[in-house]
Amino acid sequence: MAYLIGLIIGLIIYSIVFGFITEYVAESKGYDGGFWWGFWLGIIGLLVVGFRPDNRQEYRPSSSAELPAWASSSSSSSSSSSGWTCTCGAKNPSSIDYCLSCRRSKSDAVMPKKICPHCGAGNRSTNSLCFACDKPLDEGE
Ligand SMILES: [Zn+2]
Numbered sequence: 001m002a003y004l005i006g007l008i009i010g011l012i013i014y015s016i017v018f019g020f021i022t023e024y025v026a027e028s029k030g031y032d033g034g035f036w037w038g039f040w041l042g043i044i045g046l047l048v049v050g051f052r053p054d055n056r057q058e059y060r061p062s063s064s065a066e067l068p069a070w071a072s073s074s075s076s077s078s079s080s081s082s083g084w085t086c087t088c089g090a091k092n093p094s095s096i097d098y099c100l101s102c103r104r105s106k107s108d109a110v111m112p113k114k115i116c117p118h119c120g121a122g123n124r125s126t127n128s129l130c131f132a133c134d135k136p137l138d139e140g141e
C-alpha cells in the first residue's frame, strides 16, 4: 500500500514537473495552457509542445524603432552658419543679441547708428542727412 501511494505521489510530482516544463515551452512559443500537455502526457506532451510551430506574431523589438544617435544631434553642428556679423568684424551666434567682442547690441551692430553732430539724433548709417535737423551727418561741427 505504501509503495502504491509513493508511486502515485511520484507520478503526480513527475506530471507537475513536466507540466511546468511544457507550460514554459508553450508560453515561449506563444501558446496558452501548455501545462496540461506535460501533466497528462509527460515526455510525449513535452515533445508535442516542443515541435509545435512558433505561434508568436512577428515581433519587432522596440529598440530598432528608436532614432540613431546621429539623427538627434545633427542640428548642433549647423548653428554656426546662422550667426550674425558685427560691424567690428566679430561673428556671433544668432542666440546672443550682443557682440561677444565689442559688447554692442545686435540691433546697433547690424544697423549701426550715426549720431548727428548738430542735434544728437540717432540716424541710420545709410542716411546722409539727419532726419531731425536735415543737416549733413558727415559734416562735423
Ligand atoms: Zn562687435
Ligand SMILES: [Zn+2]
Residues within 6 Å of the ligand: 116, 117, 118, 119, 120, 121, 130, 131, 132, 133, 134, 135
Ligand atoms: Zn541732426
